[in-house]
Each structure stands twice: as structure tokens, then as C-alpha cells.
Amino acid sequence: xxxxxxxxxxxxxGLPIARVHSPDDLKAWDPKSDLGxxxxxxxxxxxxxxxxxxxxxxxxxxxxxxxxxxxNRRFTYLLQHGQTGLSVAFDMPTLMGLDxxxxxxxxxxxxxxxxxxxxxxxxRLFDGIPLEQVTTSMTINGPAAVIFAMYLAVAxxxxxxxxxxxxxxxxxxxxxxxxxxxWLFPPEPHLRLIVDTIxxxxxxxxxWHPVSISGYHIREAGSTAVQELAFTLYDGLSYVEAAxxxxxxxxxxxxxxxxxxxxxxxxxxxxxxxxxxxRLWAREMERRHHPKDPRSLQLRCHAQTAGCxxxxxQPMNNVVRTTLQALAAVLGGxxxxxxxxxxxxxxLPTEEAVKLALRTQQIIAHxxxxxxxxxxxxxxYYVESLTNRLxxxxxxxxxxxxxxGGMVRAIEQGYxxxxxxxxxxxxxxxxxxxxxxxxxxxxxxxxxEQRIPILKIGPEVEKAQVDRLASLRSRRDPFKMAGTLxxxxxxxxxDENLMPYLLEAVKAEATLGEICAALKEVFGTYKEPVVL
Amino acid sequence: MTVVTKPLRVLIGKVGLDGHDRGVKLVxxxxxxxGVEVIYSGLHQTPEQIVNTAIQEDxxxxxxxxxxxxxxxxxxxVLELLKEQGAGEIVVFGGGIIPDEDMPKLKAVGVRALxxxxxxxxxxVKFVKELRP
Numbered sequence: 001x002x003x004x005x006x007x008x009x010x011x012x013x014g015l016p017i018a019r020v021h022s023p024d025d026l027k028a029w030d031p032k033s034d035l036g037x038x039x040x041x042x043x044x045x046x047x048x049x050x051x052x053x054x055x056x057x058x059x060x061x062x063x064x065x066x067x068x069x070x071x072n073r074r075f076t077y078l079l080q081h082g083q084t085g086l087s088v089a090f091d092m093p094t095l096m097g098l099d100x101x102x103x104x105x106x107x108x109x110x111x112x113x114x115x116x117x118x119x120x121x122x123x124r125l126f127d128g129i130p131l132e133q134v135t136t137s138m139t140i141n142g143p144a145a146v147i148f149a150m151y152l153a154v155a156x157x158x159x160x161x162x163x164x165x166x167x168x169x170x171x172x173x174x175x176x177x178x179x180x181x182x183w184l185f186p187p188e189p190h191l192r193l194i195v196d197t198i199x200x201x202x203x204x205x206x207x208w209h210p211v212s213i214s215g216y217h218i219r220e221a222g223s224t225a226v227q228e229l230a231f232t233l234y235d236g237l238s239y240v241e242a243a244x245x246x247x248x249x250x251x252x253x254x255x256x257x258x259x260x261x262x263x264x265x266x267x268x269x270x271x272x273x274x275x276x277x278x279r280l281w282a283r284e285m286e287r288r289h290h291p292k293d294p295r296s297l298q299l300r301c302h303a304q305t306a307g308c309x310x311x312x313x314q315p316m317n318n319v320v321r322t323t324l325q326a327l328a329a330v331l332g333g334x335x336x337x338x339x340x341x342x343x344x345x346x347x348l349p350t351e352e353a354v355k356l357a358l359r360t361q362q363i364i365a366h367x368x369x370x371x372x373x374x375x376x377x378x379x380x381y382y383v384e385s386l387t388n389r390l391x392x393x394x395x396x397x398x399x400x401x402x403x404x405g406g407m408v409r410a411i412e413q414g415y416x417x418x419x420x421x422x423x424x425x426x427x428x429x430x431x432x433x434x435x436x437x438x439x440x441x442x443x444x445x446x447x448x449e450q451r452i453p454i455l456k457i458g459p460e461v462e463k464a465q466v467d468r469l470a471s472l473r474s475r476r477d478p479f480k481m482a483g484t485l486x487x488x489x490x491x492x493x494x495d496e497n498l499m500p501y502l503l504e505a506v507k508a509e510a511t512l513g514e515i516c517a518a519l520k521e522v523f524g525t526y527k528e529p530v531v532l
Numbered sequence: 533m534t535v536v537t538k539p540l541r542v543l544i545g546k547v548g549l550d551g552h553d554r555g556v557k558l559v560x561x562x563x564x565x566x567g568v569e570v571i572y573s574g575l576h577q578t579p580e581q582i583v584n585t586a587i588q589e590d591x592x593x594x595x596x597x598x599x600x601x602x603x604x605x606x607x608x609x610v611l612e613l614l615k616e617q618g619a620g621e622i623v624v625f626g627g628g629i630i631p632d633e634d635m636p637k638l639k640a641v642g643v644r645a646l647x648x649x650x651x652x653x654x655x656x657v658k659f660v661k662e663l664r665p
Binding site: 092098103104106107181348438454528531 | 548549550551552553554557558560561564572574575576578600601602604605606609629631632633648649650652653654
């Protein structure tokens with residue numbers, strides 16, 4: 001019988017898939033140059049020779065809600081249950097560089113992350129947590145340099161030398177313009193701040209990853225896997241170019257760049273995406289910048305299961321989705337992983353739901369035995385051919401972006417935004433026409449939906465933050481604070497590195513909102529081209 | 533006698549600080565394709581800005597997208613401002629990350645319909661088309 005269920009089989013991103021893959025798919029493929037050995041150029045099989053035989057990935061659950069104390073308790077809970085790294089989610093006002101008492105923050109304080117408006121908030125957030133022993137990832141972009149200054153100031157106050165601090169700042173503004181849409185200034189001053197943080201870390205905080213170049217949000221906005229790969233790596237190349245242009249040696253900072261990818265439903269396509277990402281990065285960095293340090297060619301990444309794949313319907317099914325996605329990230333060779341909790345399409349996760357998500361990773365790590373060998377799918381006709389096609393697809397986008405004059409120009413023309421919107425509409429149509437089945441959404445429906453408990457955040461968080469800020473503003477030395485903002489503005493108008501000025505301002509207890517407002521006066525604001 | 537009916541006008545808005553615009557754009561496109569006149573607010577709008585635009589553009593309805601958890605403040609605030617401005621006849625509906633248990637409260641203050649994630653765009657189009665007086 002040769003009848004098949006569908007006329008065409010395509011990957012989630014729309015790549016046509018053959019009935020069976022064979023050596024014919026890999027005629028031009030050379031295992032020596034296209035696959036190589038783990039830990040060696042072009043790193044298709046992984047950045048380390050031993051991968052998970054040497055060390056498991058970091059289990060890093062993104063967390064943050066309410067006040068700094070609420071999140072501090074969640075961090076402590078996660079560390080007690082075997083989590084190995086911290087990851088901070090900030091609330092919307094903080095992400096937009098606004099204080100909790102700003103009128104635009106009304107109703108949003110502490111809801112989708114923790115509120116951090118001041119050095120005091122940052123100190124409370126990490127109270128009792130040994131900053132020199134854990135690594136901390138901070139998902140913050142527009143005001144990243146200010147938040148980083150607060151973290152450094154907390155470490156300084158505790159007498160921890162900067163050389164011992166490890167962690168990651170997301171600090172990826174290009175994907176904000178492309179997908180997540182949270183920026184403070186126009187692209188140029190934002191790029192300058194990013195170069196300032198890169199350069200500051202290279203000199204003073206050598207173990208820190210100053211930028212986490214993120215495809216996660218691009219995918220969540222509806223892109224395909226190819227678009228996620230292409231736009232993310234091109235963003236990365238743009239930061240390298242900006243830093244080199246500012247006079248930094250590529251090997252002084254490139255080893256500390258890291259990446260952050262989504263891991264979606266198409267199991268093999270996702271595995272291929274991680275492999276293609278490493279190979280493409282190594283090849284493009286080699287071609288464009290000729291680094292001497294091999295670490296400058298190695299793409300290290302964090303992965304998060306796809307939030308947009310979770311369903312509000314029959315939420316317990318999300319545990320299964322997340323398990324498959326997490327397994328794909330591991331087979332793809334990620335360095336670090338966040339598994340979403342089943343309730344995250346409804347609200348921030350409860351403690352129980354987060355624990356189950358963490359346990360999912362632990363079961364993969366310790367029980368499935370998939371960690372016994374490096375790149376177990378290397379050499380599969382199907383996976384290698386997908387890896388090739390993803391790399392080729394991304395290269396096509398690279399050519400277009402080069403022709404447009406780089407990512408900033410492309411963003412100003414709405415190009416990546418439009419490509420993503422088209423892909424997201426295509427996907428939506430496929431789901432609505434049942435060409436793609438989502439269990440519990442367009443098939444396998446249940447009349448009585450499961451209900452699961454969800455986390456509640458009350459308005460008392462906002463009140464507590466507003467009161468604290470009022471007392472901070474009356475307690476601090478206003479002249480000293482204003483003086484630091486004045487010199488910050490002068491420096492911003494010139495071309496000095498702004499990190500030392502930001503450190504002085506946060507230590508004088510200028511708030512996040514005050515610092516960002518001062519910078520806006522110098523840098524201006526940005527209005528996006530509307531793509532609809 | 534021929535009756536000329538004005539096309540329906542809807543303001544599709546992102547209110548509050550979250551920048552998630554995937555869903556809102558799909559809804560805006562679906563409504564536009566269905567012949568509805570769609571005005572898209574752009575991102576990061578305050579309730580005041582939304583209400584002012586709605587009145588200036590003389591819309592029949594406002595569809596709001598909120599994925600930040602701030603729906604319990606933002607929806608009632610928009611409805612309150614509409615009433616204050618004498619534009620209480622404008623229908624307000626919305627979608628985003630809105631837990632089931634928050635829906636009755638929002639409907640009680642006047643939100644006509646709330647669509648959660650996973651809703652087919654046809655369903656939103658059908659709702660809007662039925663608004664015609």
C-alpha cells in the first residue's frame with residue numbers, strides 16, 4: 001500500500017520532508033568538513049569534546065514575580081531542589097525602564113516578573129544568595145546596562161570581586177525591535193550601550209556573558225525555525241561588528257557571547273537547528289573576523305521550550321509537550337535549559353508546576369540515558385539533511401540582510417517584522433484549517449476542561465513598591481544623586497563608556513526610572529514602523 | 533430606498549507595557565480581510581491614549597490585547613474613561629493571557645467578550661460582525 005495520510009509532508013517551518021531519507025540527500029555532504037568532531041570546528045556536534053559525559057547542562061528556570069522578597073524565596077526554593085543557576089524575570093515596568101511608581105506602571109507591578117526600581121530592590125532580590133557561587137542570568141534588554149550596574153553594585157557592597165561573578169545579561173536589543181518590542185531608545189544609542197557593556201565585561205567582569213543573542217522571542221512572535229536561526233545569528237554578527245568597529249579585539253569578547261534559542265514542537269527540525277546554528281556561527285565568524293581564539297567560533301547556548309506551543313486547553317498536556325521539546329534541546333546539544341511549566345499560558349507558574357518542569361529535565365538527564373554519547377543523531381540522513389537545509393535557508397536571509405545594509409536598516413524598513421508576521425499568519429491558517437493538529441485545541445476536545453491552580457499576584461505588591469520608593473526618595477542625598485545623573489548625561493552626549501557613570505548613579509540611589517529618563521533626554525526615543 | 537450602511541470600524545489596541553503583538557496582528561488582519569475597517573493603535577498605549585484614539589476615529593468597538601497580567605487594571609480603566617468621555621456605547625472586547633477566574637469580573641464591569649489563546653480568528657470576526665446595530 002502506497003497511500004499516505006497527506007499529499008505533502010512538511011516540517012513545522014514548512015520545509016518539505018521526503019518519505020525516507022537516504023545517502024542521496026547527502027551527496028555534497030562531507031563528514032570531515034560538515035560534521036567534524038565534537039569540540040572541533042565547525043562544532044556541528046557540540047562545543048565540547050565530551051558534552052554531557054563531562055558535564056550535564058545547567059538547569060536554569062526563569063523566575064520572577066511580585067516583590068524582590070517574593071522572588072528571592074522562589075530562588076531559594078529552586079536552589080534547594082537542585083537547580084544549578086538562577087534566571088531573573090523582571091516585570092514589564094522594569095523591562096521598559098520605568099519605576100514601580102510611574103503612572104504608566106499602574107496595574108503591571110510585579111505581574112510578569114519581579115519589580116526592581118532601585119539598588120535596594122536588587123540587594124533584596126539576592127539577599128542570602130552567594131553571588132560568587134551561582135551564575136545569574138538576567139532577562140533585561142532596554143535598561144540592561146542599568147540593571148547590570150545595580151548587580152555589580154550589590155556585589156561590590158558585599159565585597160565580592162567582579163572577577164568572580166558569573167552570569168548572563170540578555171542585552172539583545174535587535175531582537176526587541178524585531179520581535180519582543182521593548183526598547184527605550186533608537187537603535188544606535190542602544191548598540192552603543194551594548195558595546196559599552198561588552199567592553200566593560202572584557203576588562204572587569206571576565207566571566208560574565210554581556211549579551212545573550214536571542215532567537216527565543218523571534219520564534220514566539222511566530223517565525224519559522226529558519227527565520228529564528230537567520231535573524232538571531234545575524235543579530236550576533238551585528239554586535240560583533242559593532243564591537244570590532246569600536247576598537248575591541250574580537251578575541252577579547254567573542255568567547256563570552258552566548259545565544260538563546262527556542263525549542264518548538266518539530267522534534268528533528270529543532271535538533272537540526274541547534275546543530276546548524278553552531279556550524280553557521282563558526283563558519284561566519286571565521287570568514288568575517290578570523291579570530292585566533294577557537295572559543296570565539298563556538299556558539300554556546302541556552303534553550304527554552306516554546307511558550308507559544310502551550311495551550312490553555314487541557315493544560316496538563318503541556319507537560320508532555322515540554323518533555324519532547326526539552327529532549328530535542330538536549331539532543332541538539334544545549335548548554336543550559338529552561339522547561340516551561342504547564343500553567344504558563346494562564347499565569348506565572350506555581351511552585352508545584354515549576355518543580356514538575358525541573359523534574360522533567362532531571363528525568364531526561366538521569367534516567368533516559370540520552371546523555372551517554374555526544375550528538376547521538378549525527379550521521380542520520382534525515383537530521384543531517386535538515387541541518388544542511390536550515391543552514392542554507394539562513395544563509396539566504398544573510399544575503400538579503402547584507403544587501404539591505406545590515407540589521408538596523410532592515411528593521412527600519414520592517415523587513416524581519418514582516419517576514420515573521422507572514423509566517424505567523426501561515427501557521428495560524430494551518431491550525432484553523434486543521435492542517436496542523438493541536439491536541440485539545442482543534443482536535444481531541446473535551447467538554448469539561450481541566451482546571452489547575454494558578455499563581456495570584458495581588459495589588460499589594462504595587463503598593464509596597466510605591467511606598468518603598470517614596471521612602472527611598474526622601475531618605476537619599478538628592479544633590480549627590482542629581483549630580484551623578486548630570487555627569488551621566490554629559491558622558492552620554494560624548495562617546496565614553498557609560499558603565500562607570502551608571503555604577504556611580506545607582507550607588508547614589510538614583511532609580512532605574514530616573515536614570516533611563518535622563519538617558520532618554522540625550523538619546524531620544526524610537527517609534528517603530530507599523531507592519532500590518 | 534437603499535440603505536447605505538457604514539462599514540464597522542474597530543480599534544485594535546495594545547494597551548499597557550507588554551510588546552507581544554503576534555496575536556493582535558493576526559486578529560487585525562483577520563478583521564481587515566473580513567471587510568472591517570481596522571485601526572491599529574501601535575504598541576505601549578496608555579488607557580487614555582486608547583480612549584482618545586477610539587473617540588477621534590469614531591469606532592464601534594475596541595479590541596484590546598493584554599499579555600502582561602495587567603488586565604484587571606487596564607480593561608476597567610478603559611471602560612471607566614469611555615464612560616467619563618460620554619462614549620460608553622463603544623463596545624470593548626479583548627484577549628491575551630487572561631485566566632478563566634478573572635473573566636467574570638471583567639465581564640461584570642462591561643467587557644463584552646474575552647478570547648483566550650487558541651481561539652480561531654473566525655470566532656473573533658463573527659463576534660465583531662454581529663455588533664452591527
